Amino acid sequence: MNNLESHIERANxxxxxxxxxxxxxxxxxxxxxxxxxxxxxxxxxxxxxxxxQYDKGIEVIQQAIAFDPEQSYYYYLLGFxxxxxxxxxxxxxxxxxxITINPYNSEYFGLLGSIYLDEKDYSEALQAANDGLAIDAExxxxxxxxxxxxxxxxxxxxxxxxxxxxxSKDPDNELTxxxxxxxxxxxxxxxxxxxHFREALRINPNYGSARIGLKESLKSDxxxxxxxxxxxxxxxxxxxxxxxxxxxxxxxxxxxxxxxxDNYEALKPFLLPVIILYFIFIFFTWIANPxxxxxxxxxxxxxxxxxxxxxxxxxxxxxxxxxxILLACYGWYFFDKAPDNIIFPAIILAxxxxxxxxxxxxxxxxxxxxxxxxxxxxxxxxxxxIPSFFFFTDLAYFLAVIYGVSLLIFTWVANxxx
Amino acid sequence: xxxxxxxxxxxxxxxxxxxIPLRMQVAHMMLQEKMFDEAAGQFSEVLKQSYGNNKAQxxxxxxxxxxxxxxxxxxxxxxxxxxxxxxxxxxYIKSLIKENSLQQAIEExxxxxxxxxxxxxxxIDNVLRMSVNSGDLPDDMEGLFGEPDEDASYFMxxxxxxxxxxxxxxRVKEEISIKIIQPLKNPDLYKAFxxxxxxxILLYGPPGCGKTFVAKAxxxxxxAKFINIGLHDILDMWIGNSEKNLHEIFExxxxxxxxxLFFDEVDAMGASRSDLKQSVMRHVINxxxxxxxxxxxxxxxxxxxxxxxxxxSVDPAFRRPGRFDRIIFVEPPDEPARKEILISHLQGKPAxxxxxxxxxxxxxxxxxxxxxxxIDIAVEDKLRxxxxxxxxxxxxxxxxxxxVKQHRPTTSEWFSSARNYALYANESGLYDDILKYLRIKR
Numbered sequence: 140m141n142n143l144e145s146h147i148e149r150a151n152x153x154x155x156x157x158x159x160x161x162x163x164x165x166x167x168x169x170x171x172x173x174x175x176x177x178x179x180x181x182x183x184x185x186x187x188x189x190x191x192q193y194d195k196g197i198e199v200i201q202q203a204i205a206f207d208p209e210q211s212y213y214y215y216l217l218g219f220x221x222x223x224x225x226x227x228x229x230x231x232x233x234x235x236x237x238i239t240i241n242p243y244n245s246e247y248f249g250l251l252g253s254i255y256l257d258e259k260d261y262s263e264a265l266q267a268a269n270d271g272l273a274i275d276a277e278x279x280x281x282x283x284x285x286x287x288x289x290x291x292x293x294x295x296x297x298x299x300x301x302x303x304x305x306x307s308k309d310p311d312n313e314l315t316x317x318x319x320x321x322x323x324x325x326x327x328x329x330x331x332x333x334x335h336f337r338e339a340l341r342i343n344p345n346y347g348s349a350r351i352g353l354k355e356s357l358k359s360d361x362x363x364x365x366x367x368x369x370x371x372x373x374x375x376x377x378x379x380x381x382x383x384x385x386x387x388x389x390x391x392x393x394x395x396x397x398x399x400x401d402n403y404e405a406l407k408p409f410l411l412p413v414i415i416l417y418f419i420f421i422f423f424t425w426i427a428n429p430x431x432x433x434x435x436x437x438x439x440x441x442x443x444x445x446x447x448x449x450x451x452x453x454x455x456x457x458x459x460x461x462x463x464i465l466l467a468c469y470g471w472y473f474f475d476k477a478p479d480n481i482i483f484p485a486i487i488l489a490x491x492x493x494x495x496x497x498x499x500x501x502x503x504x505x506x507x508x509x510x511x512x513x514x515x516x517x518x519x520x521x522x523x524x525i526p527s528f529f530f531f532t533d534l535a536y537f538l539a540v541i542y543g544v545s546l547l548i549f550t551w552v553a554n555x556x557x
Numbered sequence: 558x559x560x561x562x563x564x565x566x567x568x569x570x571x572x573x574x575x576x577i578p579l580r581m582q583v584a585h586m587m588l589q590e591k592m593f594d595e596a597a598g599q600f601s602e603v604l605k606q607s608y609g610n611n612k613a614q615x616x617x618x619x620x621x622x623x624x625x626x627x628x629x630x631x632x633x634x635x636x637x638x639x640x641x642x643x644x645x646x647x648x649y650i651k652s653l654i655k656e657n658s659l660q661q662a663i664e665e666x667x668x669x670x671x672x673x674x675x676x677x678x679x680x681i682d683n684v685l686r687m688s689v690n691s692g693d694l695p696d697d698m699e700g701l702f703g704e705p706d707e708d709a710s711y712f713m714x715x716x717x718x719x720x721x722x723x724x725x726x727x728r729v730k731e732e733i734s735i736k737i738i739q740p741l742k743n744p745d746l747y748k749a750f751x752x753x754x755x756x757x758i759l760l761y762g763p764p765g766c767g768k769t770f771v772a773k774a775x776x777x778x779x780x781a782k783f784i785n786i787g788l789h790d791i792l793d794m795w796i797g798n799s800e801k802n803l804h805e806i807f808e809x810x811x812x813x814x815x816x817x818l819f820f821d822e823v824d825a826m827g828a829s830r831s832d833l834k835q836s837v838m839r840h841v842i843n844x845x846x847x848x849x850x851x852x853x854x855x856x857x858x859x860x861x862x863x864x865x866x867x868x869x870s871v872d873p874a875f876r877r878p879g880r881f882d883r884i885i886f887v888e889p890p891d892e893p894a895r896k897e898i899l900i901s902h903l904q905g906k907p908a909x910x911x912x913x914x915x916x917x918x919x920x921x922x923x924x925x926x927x928x929x930x931x932i933d934i935a936v937e938d939k940l941r942x943x944x945x946x947x948x949x950x951x952x953x954x955x956x957x958x959x960x961v962k963q964h965r966p967t968t969s970e971w972f973s974s975a976r977n978y979a980l981y982a983n984e985s986g987l988y989d990d991i992l993k994y995l996r997i998k999r
Binding site for chain 1: 788795980981997
């Protein structure tokens with residue numbers, strides 16, 4: 140065996156062990172002597188792709204393809220790189236090209252299925268998974284894609300069957316546990332979901348999707364959050380047009396209800412609670428996430444799954460809400476009817492939870508966009524308005540109007556950011 | 558004969574003294590004839606006419622080596638470092654050996670072997686490496702094992718480092734002492750308490766925090782030899798006749814007791830879960846376990862240490878009693894240790910008024926290697942400044958603090974991964990030390 144061959148062999152061992160930096164050193168020694176060695180280039184690309192450097196990975200595999208355009212695996216890697224960058228169209232193109240050259244690799248179909256799954260094209264995803272399973276009935280990726288797609292297509296029983304089969308074959312596969320976890324989560328069974336996410340993390344503690352799953356399933360212990368999640372899952376499966384029609388319809392309906400309530404005293408006791416409930420629900424959809432995060436802070440495991448930003452936002456949102464409610468209570472308790480200079484600051488304080496919940500501070504303010512500046516501006520306006528009510532009433536009303544109108548616009552605009 | 562030729566050429570040179578190729582020719586011939594003083598004169602003459610001539614410098618260095626001026630030779634070789642050919646490098650390594658810079662010599666030799674895998678030099682090998690070729694096999698059996706593999710050679714040294722040279726790490730040193738040093742020094746006492754000596758220690762922790770260093774110091778502490786098996790060697794066990802190599806390593810240690818056998822990056826031996834299906838890898842693991850257990854031979858006097866950055870990838874079978882049954886977390890240096898490390902790295906550098914305590918205070922989570930990197934950054938900055946100002950600018954506290962801002966601790970990546978293992982996969986309490994370090998209470 141010559142020197143270069145053994146370098147390649149060493150690099151292969153290191154790649155399999157996930158030691159990408161060590162593997163890179165050996166591959167570079169090969170490429171120094173043979174810069175046109177396409178196999179070495181493909182290995183270098185794998186190092187980059189596996190360590191999250193997708194740009195570099197794509198660039199290098201393109202070089203490999205230039206030297207040998209007949210290797211299906213290179214197109215698969217290129218497709219994988221694009222998929223990781225959320226460029227689904229070129230990803231599909233290249234994976235299909237890989238399949239055209241070599242139609243007998245089930246892993247290619249697994250990747251194709253994953254892309255379609257992300258595209259929300261569930262029947263294509265199912266088709267790809269089934270094609271892959273026709274080649275290798277035990278391919279774990281394809282089994283997982285199949286189950287996820289079936290679940291989305293409301294063929295839940297088949298989805299569970301698929302997974303039970305693969306769990307019994309390989310009970311220590313983190314991917315399978317995560318799939319089962321998400322299937323249960325989407326069905327609303329967050330306890331069972333939690334169990335599978337934990338299993339996945341026990342097997343591979345650095346599995347991102349399992350960590351998100353565990354966090355979400357823990358937060359679902361908080362019933363209002365669970366309802367909001369169920370609602371948004373239900374919504375996300377509808378078309379864009381339906382979503383808009385639903386929101387506008389609800390808005391119009393509530394307007395009509397409040398007009399009716401104004402004109403017919405007798406109906407008021409029935410309509411008013413519905414209207415109030417609607418507003419509480421809408422308000423809550425904005426702040427459910429940080430509130431659930433706040434409760435997670437007191438959970439034995441949950442607190443470690445939160446990022447620093449999530450913890451701070453959770454505390455800030457609760458602080459705003461609580462101080463707003465306390466101020467309002469104080470007003471009602473000490474005065475007959477709470478005076479304006481108490482009730483307005485109370486409302487502003489409580490509603491500031493909305494922009495705070497949406498605010499994600501960037502590491503560098505030079506890159507800040509409207510998504511940062513808008514909520515930040517709202518918060519500052521609110522903070523200025525509250526003390527003004529005790530000193531400069533005119534200014535206070537002026538600021539309060541700006542705050543109120545901007546908040547209203549914000550709730551519509553921020554919806555389209557999601 | 559050669560002398561005569563040299564005389565003739567010298568005469569020719571007298572006629573055309575600027576003929577550099579001719580003068581080089583003469584100088585090399587003189588070298589061959591062991592006329593070192595004269596050769597050195599000729600090389601110097603070439604350098605006067607053609608300043609910086611690499612070949613002439615290398616020749617001069619060789620003359621110095623032959624004349625026993627080893628440190629002078631080393632200085633020239635270091636200047637020429639990127640232009641050395643194999644022959645030059647061999648003499649460079651020999652000079653390092655003569656000057657007793659064994660560690661550096663080994664490093665250089667390893668680099669040379671990486672480029673020239675088939676290279677062997679008897680003089681160097683006698684000092685630096687223990688050959689484990691199948692030399693003692695009967696001739697007719699050699700064919701069965703293929704050609705003797707030059708790569709299958711491992712470096713053995715006798716470190717002069719002591720525990721006292723290792724800053725901080727008191728807990729690690731104490732554990733090593735109780736587990737393996739004391740049993741060796743007081744075998745009767747241990748026997749009286751019914752404690753059997755043996756078994757190994759697995760050191761784990763973020764990269765650059767001194768795992769190898771403390772292993773080496775362990776060998777120094779008990780005056781033992783030290784065999785370092787690195788990633789490259791472990792990989793090569795997978796390639797070729799691997800099990801035999803592993804056996805040879807252990808045999809070599811057994812022949813040279815007391816000996817510390819150190820496996821760096823031992824997780825590479827265990828490989829990842831999916832690879833275990835491959836039978837070749839299983840063989841190596843089984844062989845390693847058998848050697849650890851001392852099934853066929855006695856491991857008395859052989860202390861086995863291993864280190865890894867990824868304890869989660871280490872085959873669980875390695876952790877059974879009698880194998881690596883003591884697992885020690887080597888954490889990043891604490892504040893006093895960081896201060897010590899900074900002081901030792903600053904030695905010999907143009908340091909002004911430096912408050913190392915202040916720098917140590919702001920470098921929580923920085924590894925020893927990170928601290929060295931910080932000093933390197935500051936030194937480079939100062940060097941640039943010195944060049945533009947034309948005088949030596951000493952390093953101050955603020956330069957180091959500035960460098961701290963430029964170099965983030967490399968351990969943070971390790972901890973973000975280790976934290977998840979400690980949180981979600983800490984079934985047998987294996988990672989309790991990580992939780993403790995991260996101040997996570999469970």
